[in-house]
Amino acid sequence: MEIVPPRDYGDWEAYAALLRQSLGGPPEFWPRFLESVRSDALVLVAVHKRHVLSGAIGLPMPQLFGDQPVSSLALSGVATHPDVRKRGLSTSVIEALMEAGRSEGVAVSPLWPSTSRFYRRLGWEVAGRSASCRVATRALAGLSGSGEAWRDPGEEVREAQRDWARRWNGSLLRPDWWWVARHPEPAPDATFRYGWFQNFRPTGFLAYRQEVVGRETEIVVSEMWGLTSDAWRGLLGLLGSSETMFPTVRFAPHVFPHHHDLLWVLPEQDVTSQSGYNWMLRLVDVPAALEARGWAPGATGRVDLAIDSEEERFVLEVDQGRAAVSPGGEGRVRWGRGALAAWYAGGLSARRAARLGLAAGATDDLDVMDALIDARPAFMPDGF
Amino acid sequence: MNEVVEPRHDRDWEEYAAVSARSFGLPPEREGPFMERARLRAVARVALEDDHVVGGGLFLPAGQFFGGRSVPAGATSSFAVLPQARGKGVAGAICEALDQEMRDSGLVVSPLRPATTRLYRRWGWEVAGRAARHQVPTRSLARLRAAGTAVEDPGAEARMLQRSCAQAWNGPLDRPDWLWDWNRSHHDEQAITYGWTEDAALTGYLSYRQRPHSGWGYQIVVDELWTATPDALAGLCRLLGSHHSQVEVIDFEATALPFDHDLAWLLDDQHVTSTGGLAWMLRLVDPVAALEARGWPETIEGRMELEVEDRLLGSRQLVLEVAGGKSQVSEGGSGVVRIPSGTLAAWYAGGLSIARAISLDLVKATFEEAEFLDELTTDRPTWLPDRF
Numbered sequence: 001m002e003i004v005p006p007r008d009y010g011d012w013e014a015y016a017a018l019l020r021q022s023l024g025g026p027p028e029f030w031p032r033f034l035e036s037v038r039s040d041a042l043v044l045v046a047v048h049k050r051h052v053l054s055g056a057i058g059l060p061m062p063q064l065f066g067d068q069p070v071s072s073l074a075l076s077g078v079a080t081h082p083d084v085r086k087r088g089l090s091t092s093v094i095e096a097l098m099e100a101g102r103s104e105g106v107a108v109s110p111l112w113p114s115t116s117r118f119y120r121r122l123g124w125e126v127a128g129r130s131a132s133c134r135v136a137t138r139a140l141a142g143l144s145g146s147g148e149a150w151r152d153p154g155e156e157v158r159e160a161q162r163d164w165a166r167r168w169n170g171s172l173l174r175p176d177w178w179w180v181a182r183h184p185e186p187a188p189d190a191t192f193r194y195g196w197f198q199n200f201r202p203t204g205f206l207a208y209r210q211e212v213v214g215r216e217t218e219i220v221v222s223e224m225w226g227l228t229s230d231a232w233r234g235l236l237g238l239l240g241s242s243e244t245m246f247p248t249v250r251f252a253p254h255v256f257p258h259h260h261d262l263l264w265v266l267p268e269q270d271v272t273s274q275s276g277y278n279w280m281l282r283l284v285d286v287p288a289a290l291e292a293r294g295w296a297p298g299a300t301g302r303v304d305l306a307i308d309s310e311e312e313r314f315v316l317e318v319d320q321g322r323a324a325v326s327p328g329g330e331g332r333v334r335w336g337r338g339a340l341a342a343w344y345a346g347g348l349s350a351r352r353a354a355r356l357g358l359a360a361g362a363t364d365d366l367d368v369m370d371a372l373i374d375a376r377p378a379f380m381p382d383g384f
Numbered sequence: 385m386n387e388v389v390e391p392r393h394d395r396d397w398e399e400y401a402a403v404s405a406r407s408f409g410l411p412p413e414r415e416g417p418f419m420e421r422a423r424l425r426a427v428a429r430v431a432l433e434d435d436h437v438v439g440g441g442l443f444l445p446a447g448q449f450f451g452g453r454s455v456p457a458g459a460t461s462s463f464a465v466l467p468q469a470r471g472k473g474v475a476g477a478i479c480e481a482l483d484q485e486m487r488d489s490g491l492v493v494s495p496l497r498p499a500t501t502r503l504y505r506r507w508g509w510e511v512a513g514r515a516a517r518h519q520v521p522t523r524s525l526a527r528l529r530a531a532g533t534a535v536e537d538p539g540a541e542a543r544m545l546q547r548s549c550a551q552a553w554n555g556p557l558d559r560p561d562w563l564w565d566w567n568r569s570h571h572d573e574q575a576i577t578y579g580w581t582e583d584a585a586l587t588g589y590l591s592y593r594q595r596p597h598s599g600w601g602y603q604i605v606v607d608e609l610w611t612a613t614p615d616a617l618a619g620l621c622r623l624l625g626s627h628h629s630q631v632e633v634i635d636f637e638a639t640a641l642p643f644d645h646d647l648a649w650l651l652d653d654q655h656v657t658s659t660g661g662l663a664w665m666l667r668l669v670d671p672v673a674a675l676e677a678r679g680w681p682e683t684i685e686g687r688m689e690l691e692v693e694d695r696l697l698g699s700r701q702l703v704l705e706v707a708g709g710k711s712q713v714s715e716g717g718s719g720v721v722r723i724p725s726g727t728l729a730a731w732y733a734g735g736l737s738i739a740r741a742i743s744l745d746l747v748k749a750t751f752e753e754a755e756f757l758d759e760l761t762t763d764r765p766t767w768l769p770d771r772f
Binding site for chain 1: 498500501502511514613614615617618643646648650652653656657658659660661662663683730736737739740741743744745746755758759762
């Protein structure tokens with residue numbers, strides 16, 4: 001068995017089949033997805049003779065933390081053939097992928113896990129949550145905003161999305177291939193995209209599909225964001241205009257953060273949310289990740305960190321929003337590697353980590369760490 | 385409607401109980417005892433029409449923790465109007481009467497769990513936090529390990545532990561003793577309570593009910609779970625997990641775990657399903673006194689000029705000055721941040737940042753002003769773990 005990039009068309013085809021078998025999806029989805037990312041992604045498969053037994057995809061995309069881009073490899077498409085599971089194949093493929101990423105300067109790796117237990121063992125930790133929300137369409141019908149909706153907007157919405165992404169800790173700076181992979185042209189059947197424009201400037205975006213199963217109909221929103229209150233209200237109103245045919249609108253898990261805004265936008269509490277959708281983060285290169293992140297405005301402080309039972313010690317010094325990391329120090333705050341990633345993302349405060357037994361240190365040191373993290377909520381609004 | 389008064393005699397209370405039962409779809413035999421207890425503790429106002437009660441509301445005096453300090457609060461509850469009297473301003477008149485009564489009594493904030501946000505928003509409440517019910521497969525709790533011992537019925541010491549833990553949040557009530565009994569009185573089932581001890585010190589408290597259901601085994605509903613250490617949390621969850629042979633899923637009420645619960649980090653896999661997302665709301669009944677009564681981060685110092693708009697109190701310009709964990713509020717200033725009293729309440733509770741409120745058009749302020757204001761209230765998470 002060896003771990004290599006797909007060697008030929010046969011390997012790509014076999015990996016696409018393995019992805020469908022392991023993760024589901026319509027027959028055309030995985031071949032199309034692999035085709036759209038193959039020239040940019042880092043893909044490794046475990047092969048034995050002509051058989052693809054396991055595989056994973058690393059999608060290089062900068063990830064924003066503290067309004068600074070951090071070199072990131074988003075992990076996706078982890079799949080192993082059922083016959084050979086529980087033999088460490090996925091672990092080997094993932095570690096090879098991370099090592100390859102590290103050698104190219106990757107500092108962090110996010111993922112949407114199907115199981116947190118497995119990824120936790122490899123150093124990932126729950127960094128943030130999102131919710132799937134369901135709203136009665138009629139509750140949106142009365143909303144409106146200044147501006148207008150344009151069907152199938154062009155590439156100008158990508159720049160506006162980057163502005164919106166800066167509001168969060170964890171959003172990806174989407175390269176053009178991401179848009180091609182996630183919003184292919186032409187749009188699949190019953191899928192619609194709208195931009196919201198104010199004074200010819202794009203301020204919002206909405207992508208949804210209409211689902212009809214028997215007599216049940218529903219609108220499923222796969223992406224929605226707005227730079228202005230008018231964009232939010234306008235796009236929600238646009239969804240509300242389908243109230244006669246589609247009684248409910250469901251927002252997919254990565255559309256809204258756990259603490260979504262709908263409670264303040266809607267006149268009544270007509271939204272039901274179901275959470276339990278977590279995203280995880282791993283610090284692939286701890287010093288590089290710490291130095292690349294942005295910190296709270298004006299934050300200054302020094303922390304002596306020990307990671308994974310004193311295995312590694314670092315001194316983190318932040319001055320006016322920039323960090324320097326040096327090896328050594330007293331190891332005054334002890335962290336598991338995964339929990340440190342959750343703190344880094346702004347999803348788990350140092351105080352809370354200590355309360356959960358995931359970090360240990362003097363209260364003053366924990367408070368210094370929490371003062372360093374900026375106020376942006378931890379949210380990854382990107383599916384991959 | 386003729387007038388809004390304090391319930392005058394037994395008949396007013398009985399009629400109020402009937403209005404409340406009808407409005408909330410409860411059997412009258414359940415609402416009657418509730419009102420009997422309310423008479424002893426609550427301040428109520430009822431609306432009369434032809435000398436009969438057509439609506440009513442009450443508040444329970446207690447404290448509410450914000451920034452680590454107990455702020456005098458009137459927890460609003462049992463707001464009800466008969467169907468034939470709705471849409472005639474009855475609820476508004478009751479609201480106004482209770483609001484004045486709270487201010488006269490020195491109660492400066494008012495939390496509530498709304499059946500409708502639209503009505504309360506009009507009277508100055510705003511969504512301050514959320515609540516969700518969480519479900520966890522019992523077996524996934526059984527795998528947890530912890531140092532310490534479970535003890536049955538930990539007694540009054542549990543109340544001290546709860547009070548100490550509650551101060552780490554923005555929003556829990558500073559419960560008087562009677563409110564403990566009040567909370568339990570909402571359920572028909574007997575509460576089972578456990579403490580967790582480590583080195584002879586109580587570090588955790590758990591209260592749950594066993595509820596029969598039609599299928600195999602029974603149901604467990606957790607009402608309270610307060611823990612001061614990781615072992616207490618894991619230990620008491622493991623105790624719940626020990627029921628796995630009879631109970632498939634543990635239900636945590638919104639009073640037992642916050643919306644942002646810790647189980648995502650405690651359990652080895654993502655086995656928690658949270659549903660709901662319903663709101664609790666807050667009103668600053670006396671904004672000046674509320675701002676001065678709250679605790680603030682010790683390390684932050686600064687000043688902000690606000691213009692607070694309130695339907696009942698009118699528009700006021702205030703200067704908020706914070707230093708050393710305390711604040712002073714004076715009339716005046718230029719009102720550079722224009723904020724409705726509801727948005728001010730949601731920010732006060734830590735549930736809505738000013739930066740977010742700007743993007744939702746709920747306040748007029750710059751992001752620079754938001755940065756200072758948001759540092760003041762986001763040091764603790766927001767949660768209302770009390771029933772009333």
